[in-house]
Amino acid sequence: MVDLAIVNGTVVVPGEEPRLAELAIDDEKVTAIYPAGTAVPADERIDASGLHVFPGAIDPHIHLGGYQDLAIDTEPGTGLAALGGVTTLVNYFKDTGSYLDLVPTYIETYEGGAYIDSAFHLQLLTEPHLGELAETTHRFGITSYKINLAWKGREKAVFDSDRSIDNGWVWSVMLAMRDIDPEHMVLNVHCENQELKNEARLRIEDEMDPSLRFYEQLAPDFTETDSVLSMMLLARMTGVTTYLVHLSAALTMEALALDWADNPKLIGETCPHYLMHTVDSDAGLKATVSPPVRTQRDQDALWEALGDGRLDTVGSDSNPILHKTKMGDGEFWSIKPGFDGVGLIVPTLLDGGYHRRRLPLGRIAQIMAENPARIFGLYPAKGTIAEGSDADLVIVDLEAEHTVTDDATAAHSDFSIFEGMTFRGWPVMTISRGEIIAQDGKLLGKPGRGRYLRRQVAASSGG
Numbered sequence: 001m002v003d004l005a006i007v008n009g010t011v012v013v014p015g016e017e018p019r020l021a022e023l024a025i026d027d028e029k030v031t032a033i034y035p036a037g038t039a040v041p042a043d044e045r046i047d048a049s050g051l052h053v054f055p056g057a058i059d060p061h062i063h064l065g066g067y068q069d070l071a072i073d074t075e076p077g078t079g080l081a082a083l084g085g086v087t088t089l090v091n092y093f094k095d096t097g098s099y100l101d102l103v104p105t106y107i108e109t110y111e112g113g114a115y116i117d118s119a120f121h122l123q124l125l126t127e128p129h130l131g132e133l134a135e136t137t138h139r140f141g142i143t144s145y146k147i148n149l150a151w152k153g154r155e156k157a158v159f160d161s162d163r164s165i166d167n168g169w170v171w172s173v174m175l176a177m178r179d180i181d182p183e184h185m186v187l188n189v190h191c192e193n194q195e196l197k198n199e200a201r202l203r204i205e206d207e208m209d210p211s212l213r214f215y216e217q218l219a220p221d222f223t224e225t226d227s228v229l230s231m232m233l234l235a236r237m238t239g240v241t242t243y244l245v246h247l248s249a250a251l252t253m254e255a256l257a258l259d260w261a262d263n264p265k266l267i268g269e270t271c272p273h274y275l276m277h278t279v280d281s282d283a284g285l286k287a288t289v290s291p292p293v294r295t296q297r298d299q300d301a302l303w304e305a306l307g308d309g310r311l312d313t314v315g316s317d318s319n320p321i322l323h324k325t326k327m328g329d330g331e332f333w334s335i336k337p338g339f340d341g342v343g344l345i346v347p348t349l350l351d352g353g354y355h356r357r358r359l360p361l362g363r364i365a366q367i368m369a370e371n372p373a374r375i376f377g378l379y380p381a382k383g384t385i386a387e388g389s390d391a392d393l394v395i396v397d398l399e400a401e402h403t404v405t406d407d408a409t410a411a412h413s414d415f416s417i418f419e420g421m422t423f424r425g426w427p428v429m430t431i432s433r434g435e436i437i438a439q440d441g442k443l444l445g446k447p448g449r450g451r452y453l454r455r456q457v458a459a460s461s462g463g
């Protein structure tokens, strides 16, 4: 007798054809996948007739505690993620202090309020961060770090960083990562050439027009692509896994078709806002983000790249913020980039991917679960449906239509750029380690059940 059986559902194992099957779940794990009709004895049965059972989504890019306190963001952010079928996050942290001191408080705060599990990415800003990299990696099992190249020239003023955030810094960090553990370490890079962005602004700032179209011209496509080309080179020279966050441009997708991008350690991510919005979006200046949302042609190119494997993952890049904080003092130049959009990875892939562009469900399961799990060292406990993997699942109704309201972010933000948009294909149940934590738009799990996820790293080579 197992704890839970999911019967009559169509199971979507990443990379495979969906098939009718029964799942047996016991002690937080999937213990077996049986042929449909087996009627495995179980304490509780879920009838998934007419529904599809996917591995729980993994959001590899989220900023709980970015604009606001982690203690404020964790419970609502992880709850909204769970409602959207997300069972694992990888959350970003950014501080100029020592992560050796800070990470224990991050873990304690996160585990105090979270509905779902999370690993952490740390942003590298200072020379001491690089000096402590090996110790941070081994002590906390953190194998992914980030550099934001759009901060070049503002490091001292904004972050009190003691060095220039540039390609030289990226190279140094990659070399250090290669020494620590070339198999598991991942460098996440925000690719924008800030010198070109500065020049773009100088050229057009007198013609300021408070619109998404003008905002996009402050960071035109080639400012992203230029930086991506440099990262392709450094990824090749160092052999370090290089994860290009939130890619936005058709021109960048052309770069990812070059021979040099044919590198299994070069990974591309995009986000729901680039896949569902353009410069003509009704969301207007609420949808300002870095890099900006672009044209229909860019959006189409991103979908094509998700289909053919030039792009591997979709991260929400959620950054919970109140509308009045985002809009600054009301003047265009003071608007802050970013917004909350947690929990829409699955609806975006089902509506935009499956229904509108015929992306196969097995491919969608790779994008939303298997790929981020493999890249960030969480596989096979997370990211698939297999004997022995965590029973992290999302059951979806491919035909359910749901219109997003501002409530989608209400608990810790107060607006959604997706407000008024209708998605076809929506989660009806989310299961985390065998526990039903969300069903039909209601949270059932308790905050504080989520766990911090340590990741595997090669043993320290002395020192």
Ligand SMILES: [Zn+2]
Pocket: 061, 063, 317
């Ligand atoms: Zn981000």
